[in-house]
Amino acid sequence: MYLLGVDVGTSGVKVVLIDRNGAVIASASESYPLYTPQPLWAEQDPNDWWHATCRAVRQVLDAAQVSASQVQGVGLSGQMHGSVFLDEHGEPIRPALLWCDQRTAAECAWITERVGEQQVLQTTLNPVLTGFQAGKIIWLRNHEPHAYARIRRVLLPKDFIRYRLTGEAATEVSDASGTALFDVPKRDWAYDMLDTLELPREWFPKVYESPEITGRVSASAAQATGLAEGTPVVGGAGDQAAGAVGVGVVQSGRISVSVGTSGVVFAHLERPQVDPQYRTHTFCHAVPGAWHVMGVMLMAGGALQWYRDTFAPEASFETLLEEAAQVPAGAEGLLFAPYLSGERTPYPDPQARGAFVGLTIAHKRAHCTLAVLEGVAFGLRDSLEILKAMGVPLEELRLTGGGAKSPLWRQILADVFGQPVHTLQAEEGPAYGAALLAGVGTGVWQSVPDACAATVRLASTTAPAPERQAFYETRYAHYRRLYPALRNFWV
Secondary structure, rough: OOEEEEEEEOOOOEEEEHHHEOOOOEEEEEOOOOOOOOEEEEEOOOOHHHHHHHHHHHHHHHOOOOOOHHEOOOOOOEEOOOEEEEEOOEEOOOEOOOOOOOOOOHHHHHHHHHHOOHHHHHHHHHOOOOOHHHHHHHHHHHHHHHHHHHOOOOEEEHHHHHHHHHOEEEEHEEEEEEEEEEEEEOOOOOOHHHHHHOOOOOHOOOOEEEOOOOEEOHHHHHHHOOOOOOOOOEEEEEEHHHHHHHHOOOOOOOOEEEEEEOOEEEEOOOOOOOOOOOOOOEEEOOOOOOEEEEEOOOOOOOOHHHHHHHHOOOOOHHHHHHHHHHOOOOHHHHHEEEOEEEEOOOOOEOOOOOEOOOOOOOOHHHHHHHHHHHHHHHHHHHHHHHHHHOOOOOOEEEOOHHHOHHHHHHHHHHHHHHEEEEEOOOOOOOHHHHHHHHHHHHHOOOOOHHHHHHHHHEEEEEOOHHHHHHHHHHHHHHHOOOOHHHHHHHH
């Protein structure tokens, strides 16, 4: 028997099929477009997600030569915070507003004032940020009232795929935590907030724990995907919680550092705990009865992607990284502020902007590439420093995401963090964690920690080099001065 994990990412969907030992049997990815109709806006068509999911699932089943009846369960993961507005027929009313969409600053301020800042923080454990779902709903009410009047359901991205798979409107605690409409300590919707904001309770789906079965594949979805009708579909998790499950960050002391499009530092919590300045996010974990805290920088690998696409579209990433490896640490005085799409941690500032600082005529492309790698590493360290101040134990750092595949970037991260970093044997991202959750929900393993203990294995360790570690301490102090010095230029 096999388990299927589906991750609805920002650039595409990824589907992974694993066996009961956690071995990856087959995987497939399908991309779809991102639309930016105005600066700081980001939208996608939910039907693109569904069609890509159908294609990728069929590819995996064909590649593995596995019959549909051998798939024991399906787990879902996906980009968090987005808003999918459905009409009375269950069809999307308009394109979904994504996590990186920054149009809702005024709406977030209004929500905070209407509910009361202390009530918001006490209930959701987070401020109302522009990326979160709540502001997007109010934005639609303010700016597209005809579309708003047609709403009958509001779903998160992965939960739209669940709806298409099963016909059930459902979500789970980790993803719902990032809506700014969820009571994180109580692990249920913040119904008083919904009432205060005049948002109908029936718009919001039933909430499950991540390994719980939420529905079964319908006949129409079976025909579209190639899965068997009746296959269980579990709650799954938001991409960061699912990714943490996939790398075994399901106990105190283990930290995951994800260098994907965004950058995330993620720690398991046995109880809800918040940064006093609310620079990090505290959400429910995919482990029932547990929570997590994470710092999020909006551009990590995305910064390198932007840099390559803008300044060196003819070059491969491998070429750029090989060039950067020949440059001394510190890029000969060049610093990069990675705030290309606003920022969250440690600066919840949607207006933050990126910058190269310290350019001279002596700097070449390789210096700029290295500065981007170092700037992202410094930004991730910001989150680690906050976790340290909160008293969160940092015993083992596990790297995930595309950036973890680069030996150069791994070494920079180890040197900047001053701590060894580890990679995993099965680095398939959130889809892998979603598949493990499907295994827990269908009885393959008794608990999420049991699933991780049985399947997750370390692959490599990169230790910090003492000389560069000391050098980067000084460079990090310089980096920390960038945002305060530059913010006046974009206010």
